[in-house]
Amino acid sequence: AIQMVLTLALHPPLLGPLAICWLVIALASQDFFIPDLQKRPALSVALHLAGLASAGYYVAGAELFRQSGHAHPGLLGFAALTIAAGLALELTRKMQAPTDERDGQSTYTKSWGPKAAGMAAGAALLATLVAATAAYLGLGGFPGLLLPVIAVAVAAYLTAVSFALRPRRAAGDWMRRWTTILVALAFITVGVLPGLIRGFGLQ
Numbered sequence: 001a002i003q004m005v006l007t008l009a010l011h012p013p014l015l016g017p018l019a020i021c022w023l024v025i026a027l028a029s030q031d032f033f034i035p036d037l038q039k040r041p042a043l044s045v046a047l048h049l050a051g052l053a054s055a056g057y058y059v060a061g062a063e064l065f066r067q068s069g070h071a072h073p074g075l076l077g078f079a080a081l082t083i084a085a086g087l088a089l090e091l092t093r094k095m096q097a098p099t100d101e102r103d104g105q106s107t108y109t110k111s112w113g114p115k116a117a118g119m120a121a122g123a124a125l126l127a128t129l130v131a132a133t134a135a136y137l138g139l140g141g142f143p144g145l146l147l148p149v150i151a152v153a154v155a156a157y158l159t160a161v162s163f164a165l166r167p168r169r170a171a172g173d174w175m176r177r178w179t180t181i182l183v184a185l186a187f188i189t190v191g192v193l194p195g196l197i198r199g200f201g202l203q
Contacts, residue, residue, distance in 0.1 A: 003018060004018070024047070027047075028047075032047050039106065041094070041106060041108055041111050042111075045087065045090055045091075049083050049086055049087060075138075076138075077131060077134040077135030077136075077137075077138045077139075077190075078135045078190060078191075080127075080131040080134065080135070081128065081131035081132050081134075081135050081186060081187070081190060083131070084124060084127035084128040084130075084131045085128050085131075085182075085183040085186060085187070087124040087127070088121065088124040088125050088127075088128050088156075088179050088182070088183065089179060089180070089183055091108055091117065091120055091121040091124055092121050092160070092172075092175050092176045092179045093176060094106070094107045094108050094109075095107060095108055095109045095114075095117050095118070095121065095163065095172055095175070096109050096110075096172065097109075097114070097163075097167045097168050097169045097171075097172055098114065098167060099169065100169055100172075108120070109167065114163065114164060114167035115164045115165070115167075116164075117164070118160050118161065118162075118163040118164025118165070118167065118175075119160070119161070119164050121160040121163075121164075121175065121179075122157050122160035122161050122164065125153060125156045125157045125160055125179065125182065126153070126157055128153065128182060128183065128186060129149065129150065129153035129182075129186075132146070132149055132153075132186040132189065132190055133146060133149075135190045136189055136190045139190065141189070141190075145189060146189065148185060148189070149182070149185055149186055149189050152178060152181050152182045152185055153182050155178050156175065156178035156179050156181075156182045159171055159174045159175040159178050160175050162174075162175075163175050
């Protein structure tokens with residue numbers, strides 16, 4: 001109720017994304033009423049990403065609408081970043097080297113094979129970089145500050161490709177580490193730096 005009241009006071013159109021967030025949370029608690037959803041990883045990811053997109057749109061919109069009172073060019077970019085980053089985290093955390101696979105454990109490497117799973121993770125990491133760049137530039141950020149994000153994204157992508165070609169435990173561990181760093185750095189760069197730049201009058 002408090003979220004609804006605050007959203008109405010801030011910008012009523014944001015009630016749509018908020019309602020979708022509530023709906024996805026409720027459905028996710030029941031596995032979307034789909035039998036054996038955990039055995040269908042692609043469908044499970046797609047359903048959960050819908051909730052992440054709505055959450056990203058709502059969170060970014062709450063701040064951007066407060067600042068300008070209308071839709072902002074960086075809003076869709078932030079929502080896209082939320083989807084891509086969520087996908088990258090989800091894929092990489094459920095990937096194991098063949099020697100580390102366990103009976104009864106659902107992983108993308110077991111469902112799709114290490115090569116396909118690794119390349120899918122690499123694509124998600126590149127999508128995270130593209131979305132972060134679009135969102136950051138859409139928010140008016142200084143392009144040079146994206147260089148650390150680009151460097152980390154390249155490192156994460158290379159570890160994903162390395163895992164796809166030679167699925168070893170060490171490659172998987174580094175892939176997860178770089179992915180975590182990339183996601184954290186991307187959200188700091190997109191969600192924090194533009195505000196600091198404007199706040200200190202640097203642009």
